[in-house]
Amino acid sequence: MTEEQLEKNFQNRIDAEQKIEPREWMPEKYRKHLIRQISQHAHSEVIGMQPEGNWITRAPSMRAKMVLMAKVQDEAGHGLYLYSACETLGINRDELVEQLHTGKAKYASIFNYPTLTWADMGAVGWLVDGAAIVNQVSLQRTSYGPYARGMVKICKEESFHQRQGYEIMAQMAKGTDAQKKMAQDALDRFWWPSLMMFGPHDSDSPNSGNAIKWKIKRESNDVLRQRFIDKTIEQAELIGLTVPDPDLKWNEERQSYDWGEIDWDEFYEVINGNGLANRQRVAQHKKAHDQGAWVREAAKAYADKQKNKEV
Numbered sequence: 229m230t231e232e233q234l235e236k237n238f239q240n241r242i243d244a245e246q247k248i249e250p251r252e253w254m255p256e257k258y259r260k261h262l263i264r265q266i267s268q269h270a271h272s273e274v275i276g277m278q279p280e281g282n283w284i285t286r287a288p289s290m291r292a293k294m295v296l297m298a299k300v301q302d303e304a305g306h307g308l309y310l311y312s313a314c315e316t317l318g319i320n321r322d323e324l325v326e327q328l329h330t331g332k333a334k335y336a337s338i339f340n341y342p343t344l345t346w347a348d349m350g351a352v353g354w355l356v357d358g359a360a361i362v363n364q365v366s367l368q369r370t371s372y373g374p375y376a377r378g379m380v381k382i383c384k385e386e387s388f389h390q391r392q393g394y395e396i397m398a399q400m401a402k403g404t405d406a407q408k409k410m411a412q413d414a415l416d417r418f419w420w421p422s423l424m425m426f427g428p429h430d431s432d433s434p435n436s437g438n439a440i441k442w443k444i445k446r447e448s449n450d451v452l453r454q455r456f457i458d459k460t461i462e463q464a465e466l467i468g469l470t471v472p473d474p475d476l477k478w479n480e481e482r483q484s485y486d487w488g489e490i491d492w493d494e495f496y497e498v499i500n501g502n503g504l505a506n507r508q509r510v511a512q513h514k515k516a517h518d519q520g521a522w523v524r525e526a527a528k529a530y531a532d533k534q535k536n537k538e539v
């Protein structure tokens with residue numbers, strides 16, 4: 229078959245909702261697109277452990293500490309599923325980590341904001357995991373088999389994370405004046421960066437055309453962002469917190485909220501490496517990676533030894 233016929237068959241399979249599996253033929257551009265998106269997703273899970281890990285030693289109770297530790301461990305697990313899914317596309321873990329360290333691969337912008345108070349653990353769980361679920365539920369139907377299957381397991385855990393965060397916010401919102409203020413301050417700082425997690429508007433999103441054609445993305449950045457806003461406003465109202473957007477208004481005709489504009493200059497500054505915590509996050513990852521070199525070497529030496537025994 230010619231390249232053209234192969235591509236036609238491939239698109240027909242996508243249109244018929246068939247999953248593409250690792251050893252099957254796929255256009256090179258599809259493979260590269262997936263490596264970019266899945267690896268950035270994996271890096272986000274792993275870098276996302278830092279702002280939360282920052283609070284494990286200062287959690288206000290043993291229960292809160294255990295729950296937060298479990299959540300942070302889940303994020304490491306998500307990173308592992310996603311790196312494994314990515315490796316089925318013919319790239320290895322070392323190359324992926326190298327791309328993160330050199331800045332070639334991005335990770336979610338949200339993790340370049342510092343977590344200043346315990347209420348930020350509530351805001352991250354409620355808003356950041358909340359936004360992640362809205363995106364990832366739709367990715368359960370993505371066209372690449374290993375990515376879609378990984379998403380199913382990840383979504384189950386993310387919904388527990390979202391509730392963990394909302395519980396912290398709800399408790400603080402009905403606590404002392406100082407606690408309520410802390411919760412509102414966390415919402416004020418994390419609201420707009422959470423909306424940025426969905427990426428640029430559809431009209432400014434260079435990757436969306438192919439992503440939708442190949443059913444890698446099942447819904448657009450703007451559609452998912454609006455769904456998150458509509459869900460979350462009601463949750464904020466229920467616990468007496470106010471979303472920091474003076475333009476927020478229910479639109480009866482659309483049965484949806486109208487809202488203000490994101491500061492896109494801030495978004496591009498952050499994704500291009502100039503956010504408040506970009507340098508710190510990557511430096512911390514490099515340090516942990518270097519400190520873990522002996523573990524990788526020992527594991528490899530053990531695997532080599534086992535292989536030699538078999539021969």
Ligand code: BYC
Nearest residue numbers: 269272273276335336337360424425426427433434435499
């Ligand atoms: N942050 O053409 P576009 C989590 C980049 S974490 C940084 O619309 P695309 C969690 C984009 O990469 C959730 N960069 O791109 C973990 C592109 O640059 P490149 C992570 C962003 O790919 C721990 C450029 O902007 N979830 O779950 O079609 C604790 C143009 O954008 C961002 C995922 O990764 C951003 N927010 O759409 C708690 C989900 N937005 O690559 C929670 C999977 C855009 O061309 N990923 N960029 O250099 C996706 O769904 C899509 O990749 C995105 C972007 C919607 C993020």
